[in-house]
Amino acid sequence: MIETLGTLGTVRVGLIVAFTLLGLFFSFVSMVGVLRLPDVYSRAHTASQADTLGAGFGLAAVALAVGWEGAGFKSVLLLFFIFVTNPTAAHAISRAAFEEGIVPWTEGDDRR
Amino acid sequence: MWWVADADDAGGPVTNDAGGPVTNDAGPTPRSTVVVPVEPSPTLRATVSHVAEAAADGEFDAIHFVEIASWRDGDPGSDDRSAEARRVLERVSAWAEADLDDADGDTGDDVTVVSALIGADEYLFGPEDYVEVLAEYAGEHGADTVVLDPEYTPVGNTTLLQPLEFALSNTSLSVRTAPVGRPTRPERLRSEATGVRFAAMFGLSLAFYFVLGDPLYWFDWVTGVATATIVSITLSRISFDADPAIPRTPQRLVRGAIYVPVLLYEIVVANLVVARVILDPRLPIDPTLNRVRVIVGSGLPLMTLANSITLTPGTLTVRARDSDLYVHSLLPWAREGLFDGSLERWTRFVYYGRSAARLPTPRERDDHAILQGPDATEELPIAAADGGATGDDAGPEAAADAESGTGDEGVTDA
Numbered sequence: 032m033i034e035t036l037g038t039l040g041t042v043r044v045g046l047i048v049a050f051t052l053l054g055l056f057f058s059f060v061s062m063v064g065v066l067r068l069p070d071v072y073s074r075a076h077t078a079s080q081a082d083t084l085g086a087g088f089g090l091a092a093v094a095l096a097v098g099w100e101g102a103g104f105k106s107v108l109l110l111f112f113i114f115v116t117n118p119t120a121a122h123a124i125s126r127a128a129f130e131e132g133i134v135p136w137t138e139g140d141d142r143r
Numbered sequence: 144m145w146w147v148a149d150a151d152d153a154g155g156p157v158t159n160d161a162g163g164p165v166t167n168d169a170g171p172t173p174r175s176t177v178v179v180p181v182e183p184s185p186t187l188r189a190t191v192s193h194v195a196e197a198a199a200d201g202e203f204d205a206i207h208f209v210e211i212a213s214w215r216d217g218d219p220g221s222d223d224r225s226a227e228a229r230r231v232l233e234r235v236s237a238w239a240e241a242d243l244d245d246a247d248g249d250t251g252d253d254v255t256v257v258s259a260l261i262g263a264d265e266y267l268f269g270p271e272d273y274v275e276v277l278a279e280y281a282g283e284h285g286a287d288t289v290v291l292d293p294e295y296t297p298v299g300n301t302t303l304l305q306p307l308e309f310a311l312s313n314t315s316l317s318v319r320t321a322p323v324g325r326p327t328r329p330e331r332l333r334s335e336a337t338g339v340r341f342a343a344m345f346g347l348s349l350a351f352y353f354v355l356g357d358p359l360y361w362f363d364w365v366t367g368v369a370t371a372t373i374v375s376i377t378l379s380r381i382s383f384d385a386d387p388a389i390p391r392t393p394q395r396l397v398r399g400a401i402y403v404p405v406l407l408y409e410i411v412v413a414n415l416v417v418a419r420v421i422l423d424p425r426l427p428i429d430p431t432l433n434r435v436r437v438i439v440g441s442g443l444p445l446m447t448l449a450n451s452i453t454l455t456p457g458t459l460t461v462r463a464r465d466s467d468l469y470v471h472s473l474l475p476w477a478r479e480g481l482f483d484g485s486l487e488r489w490t491r492f493v494y495y496g497r498s499a500a501r502l503p504t505p506r507e508r509d510d511h512a513i514l515q516g517p518d519a520t521e522e523l524p525i526a527a528a529d530g531g532a533t534g535d536d537a538g539p540e541a542a543a544d545a546e547s548g549t550g551d552e553g554v555t556d557a
Contacts, residue, residue: 057414064421072459072471073430077421080456084414104354118453118460125461125471134523135432135471137515 047092054088061085070136071128075121082117086110176205176286178316180277181235184294189323191235194290195242198254203288205255208235209280211273212263215440219496220391225260232258257284268441268465270306278314291320339386344375398493405489409455413477417456420474428473429516432461432523435468436510437487438502440494448490452481469514469524478513482506 057080064077090110094103179194181187194206210228214221236258243254262276277289289311311318349371356363420428439448449460452470457477462469472478484504492500505511512521 057418060418060421064417067421067426068428070430072432072461073428073473076456076459076471076473077417079453079459080414080417083410083454083456108354114454115450118450121453122449122460125459129461129469135430135515137431138429 043095047095050088050092050095054085054092057081057083057088058085071133072125072135075125079117079121082113086113175203175288176207176284177203177288177290178207178209178277178281178284178286179290179292180273180295181208181210181231181292182295183231184292186292186294186321186323187235188238190290190292190321191238192242193321193323195239195254196246197290199243199246204253205257205284205286206239207280207284207286208232208239208256208258209277210258210260211267211276212260213267214263215266215438216263217499218440219499221263225263228260232260266438266440266466270310272465273307274310274314277311278316281316287316289316289318291318293320293323340379340383341375343387344379344382345371348374394496395493398496402489402493406451406454406486409486413455413457413480416476417473429475430471430473431478431513431515431519433470433472433478433481434512434514434521435470435481435484435487435505436466436508437468437484437505438466438510439487439490441465444490444494447493448487451486451490455486482511 061077061081064080065074068074068077087110090106090113094106097103097106177194177198179190181190191208194203197203198206210232212225212228214224216225236256239256243256259280261280262273267273267276281287281289291308295307308318308320349367352367352370353363356367358364420426437445437448439445445463445466449463449468452458452468453460455477457473458481459471459473460468461471470481472481482505484506487505488500488502491502502508513519514521514523
């Protein structure tokens with residue numbers, strides 16, 4: 032593992048580490064958001080954050096690490112599908128909540 | 144079939160002015176006026192004959208053929224589409240005149256044939272919109288009957304006739320479907336699925352298969368062609384609303400490629416703002432539900448816009464009710480950004496080109512509303528129906544609402 036990293040070049044390794052850390056950071060923020068935010072609608076905001084930038088930076092790091100070949104190309108495709116399906120799923124969840132008649136939490140609401 | 148009526152006599156009292164219908168020699172109207180929405184369809188010719196026969200029998204004394212525009216004036220290509228629509232209307236009027244002449248000398252002569260293109264000043268979404276435009280036109284021209292072509296499907300491949308009939312039954316108009324032979328289902332499938340859409344779907348799925356597989360290995364060719372065939376047979380009707388066209392589709396792809404980095408930038412900025420708020424110990428959020436009326440076409444453009452809004456943290460599309468988007472915003476900052484409409488302009492740029500992207504923001508158009516909190520300007524559409532899950536009316540009606548896009552029925556008995 033160390034030897035393969037050595038052949039990648041310092042800049043590339045730096046970018047991979049940076050992307051991984053950014054992905055971890057946004058996934059962490061998303062987790063905190065799901066725990067802290069009050070209702071289903073606001074949680075859907077932050078849950079989609081984990082997908083867009085958390086998984087986004089993670090997959091970008093993977094693509095950089097494996098290079099422009101089969102697996103790297105597939106991770107770019109994965110990213111594309113996540114960007115299409117993630118908002119659709121968030122919309123489906125919030126719409127289901129809306130049709131169940133769940134009123135979004137506002138300032139001063141005691142549900143929390 | 145188009146050439147049948149072109150043979151003779153297209154010179155009746157057809158009024159085809161660009162501005163709309165001109166009713167001529169309006170005398171006393173002992174008989175009634177009929178409105179026929181038209182669209183190129185396999186049964187259009189037979190429907191026209193049916194209406195003309197009924198008129199010749201003395202049932203109607205004026206026939207209004209209307210084409211309801213599925214586009215909006217000012218869109219790129221709208222000129223071509225209205226020109227095409229007017230050609231269809233001219234042809235239909237010529238058919239009707241010919242049928243009236245054939246039918247009977249006496250009564251056929253006093254039947255007025257009028258044609259009009261309506262509804263081009265706004266985007267129309269569900270059947271309700273179509274019926275509204277139709278009913279308005281009927282009211283203006285004193286018509287009390289609507290005859291529908293059984294294959295009338297104004298929005299691409301969506302089968303609209305049944306919801307259209309249902310929506311029409313709520314108006315004072317009397318409605319009937321022309322009793323003409325409906326082509327069998329397979330024929331209909333064939334007419335929609337062949338050609339460009341099939342080829343596009345096939346090429347796309349084969350290309351995707353080879354991205355995952357190996358285009359140099361014969362076995363992947365066999366399985367890839369088999370897979371692509373199955374995919375295009377089952378999905379080409381669903382995946383494409385309209386045939387991919389040569390200048391338009393590549394243009395959209397290129398403009399979409401320009402949009403992607405812009406969207407990524409917006410996503411990163413919004414992510415950072417939202418991340419700061421979430422990690423703030425005070426959690427300074429101020430969520431509200433909002434309504435924005437957007438000016439993008441139904442289908443793919445609307446989906447692109449709604450998904451872009453959801454992808455940007457801080458805004459979440461909850462409902463798309465025709466052109467009204469119900470968007471939940473986490474922060475006032477996100478809400479203001481939404482009302483500034485930059486994503487709406489970008490979506491219009493991707494689908495309609497640069498000139499169409501210059502339009503006032505939703506705030507300037509007054510197409511926005513806050514539905515909750517101290518700044519609320521409009522009532523929350525579900526506030527009256529809260530606890531809908533406990534009542535016994537939550538099931539099928541909610542599902543029907545979801546299908547038809549109107550959510551008003553569920554509120555009434557709360």
